[in-house]
Amino acid sequence: MLSDLTYWLSSLHPEQLLALVSALLIVDTPRYALSKLAMVFYDSVVDFVGLLRGRSGRNGYGYCPTVCAILVAHNEEDTLDPTLRSVLGTYPRLEVIIVDDGSTDATRHIAQRLVDEFPGVRLLRKENRGGKASAYNLALRFASAEVLVVMDCDTEADPNAVWEAVQPLANPHVGAVSAAVLVREPMRNLVTCLQAFEYLHSIFVGRLLMSRLGVLGIVSGAFGAFRRDVVVRVGGWDIGPGDDSDMTMRVRKAGYQVAYAPYAQCLTNVPQTWAALWKQRRRWNRGAIRYKCRKHVDMAAVWNPGFLAGNFFLLVNVWVFNIAFLYTFWFFFVWTLLHWHAELWHFVVASYLIYILFHIVQAAAILFYSTDRGRDALVCCVLPLAPAYQFFRKCVRLISVTEEIFFRASFDDPFYPDHVRAATFRW
Template sequence: MLLEWSHWLSSLHPEELLTFLWALILVDGARYGLLKIAFALGDVLRAYFHAVVGRGPKPEPHVPSVCALLVGYNEADTIAHTLKSVHGSYPRLEIIVLSDGSTDAMESVSHDFARTHAGVLVMARPHRSGKSSAMNFALQYTEAEVIVVIDADSELGPEALHRIVQPFTDPRVGAVSGTVLGRAPFTNLVTWLQSYEYLNAILVGRLFAARMNLLGIVSGAFGAFRASTLRAIGGWDVGPPEDLDLTLAMRRKGYRIAAAPYANAFTDMPTTWYALLRQRMRWDQSGIIRNHCRKHIDMGLPWSASFRWSDFVLTAGMWITNIVCLIGIWIWMIWMACTHGVEMWKPLFTLYVGYLVIELAQAMTIVYYSNDKPRDAWLCLCFPIVPIYQSVLLVERTWAFLREAFWRASFEDNFVPWHVRRTTWKW
């Protein structure tokens, strides 16, 4: 089979080969391959320069007052571990735990912890209102300068709070994205692939996006927000995804979104394909179409009163890579099926080999930037399977976009209770 494919590949003219690899070369190759390699090489040279001539004086650490906000629903099994990882990890810290209508022992477990640990406020709402409403409710009980949102089933890594607040020394920064990683990456193939994806998209991807002022999301699982900015824009709107919506709202007000690549939080991941696809359906239904194409569409319109070139590049990039290229891929697939029939495996295998090269380059950048190189080097060994994994998610993403575009499926998501959804403007 490989011999047959190599003979077929060698018989192609360059323009024929381009018909198979146009998306790889123009979009993914440039965006995920060459750009990351260029950034990594620049950082290697910078590190070498500092090693030769020495670094300047180390700035004093920024230590603003911080409120760690832990909102959860039925998180009795995990909230104690989360509190242990947060409490005492930062000098000027208060913790607010809000049980949002939980029916398990989350409130009592949190109270047990608060009785023996100072600086922990535990509250409970009798009825579930959704994460956005719950966080807005809790916001009125703190005067801290920085609000750090942490999922009630996540655990912070060492120095995570110190690291996530450092970018706030720049008054233009409104929010900082932490790095969310998988808690048990080697449980099975599903968690392994997700862990690699988190490293690629969050650790490396958001680091580069923030440097170019193109970061458009702060993870709801672990993110920091300047409290004054958060209050000025009215807090969180009803999600999902409330994290993307809030981040875009801050960008529209002219604030920069920074990344703290080594401020780590470890979270649970879906362990089955069914659970993973359900999670991604929820994320994808409410992300691109609802926010980038409806609610915040003016970020990509040059005649908008709040137009900024960085917002335009961010939004146009989302439109092109997630919608235009998605449509182009399906048109290409149909054309290939019609013109090649049973021989279609040859161009598909060619595309797979091309993506292997890109994934190898990305794996190398992950290991370079990793602060746990042995673990992440093992994680990156799954890169030959990643193109297949991404193909599965492409099918899921297509269906999610169609459901949101034609039926506004995100407004039927039980992540937000019905009594809240029915009063929300349907973007």
């Protein structure tokens, strides 16, 4: 069968091969935009029917478990205070644990001052930096609440974010809840503005789509909620980078669903230069290989007793669209440069217009679900540059996925200290 396929491919003319690749890319590019369009249409109909029947769109908060917010701080002297204050007092049954993971700046003193000021706050100090996972696991020993809310120290939660994040956990089959992470100060410069648009369509709306399809595979470390007993059952956090993605996969592997709370919103700091963004995305993209092609590849094994179709499709989604189609795109791109260089300009303009069309659809979906249409409409103004930004992301993804496949580059990432990276398992 394989030889037949090889024979068939080799018998194709270059133009036929190019057409085949184009067909694949036609599936890849608009899949999110068209799916979101369908989701918006469906929700519009549901809202309209609800309006006719006189139903209110929003329900009150009916679930109020005990919550422990965990903040891991490593040299976060500038951001720890506002982050903590953003979450304190927003939820009635809240305790906070700050883990100082071997900070060398004034973080420790700031954390101690906050602990002295607020009775519900605890400080755990690690003299030596051990990385985020061990800091979370240390906090896990001290947390007694039913729900753990993990927060990055450069994130500010909305006043109702904790309430919104815990509501899906009223369903006992839900083990983790992803929150909507948005960009703080989106209009600071072009880099932040492009990221703000990306966060809106890929996180705020994109995760809504993925959760409805049952293939949401990430609860951002920036802000997310986990059922404590589930975290204990799966053994706590493992070494990252990408420990948030890893934990989400393990929660799914344990048989729990991962929900999304679009109105549990928080604002996070994002890289403000292209170099910093490049570095961050290289780290993020390596996780697709490390976790979804290596560590948790067994989730696709149908013969496993814990096999779940949702987990299988999650992995297939990543393998096909994030990896196979990535290389297909670059193959198509290089092929085009080599063979269609005479008409390259036409090709670029045509591609640009197609991408813009799909981004307009994404922007419409954003504004449909938005809670702050003025702000989000302003961010959507960067839309004409979005195709170029998407090209930048594809460049980063190509490099990071390739280096992870061949060199396991994520194990050399200084996100974790040397002594931890030297000791950890190489998946």
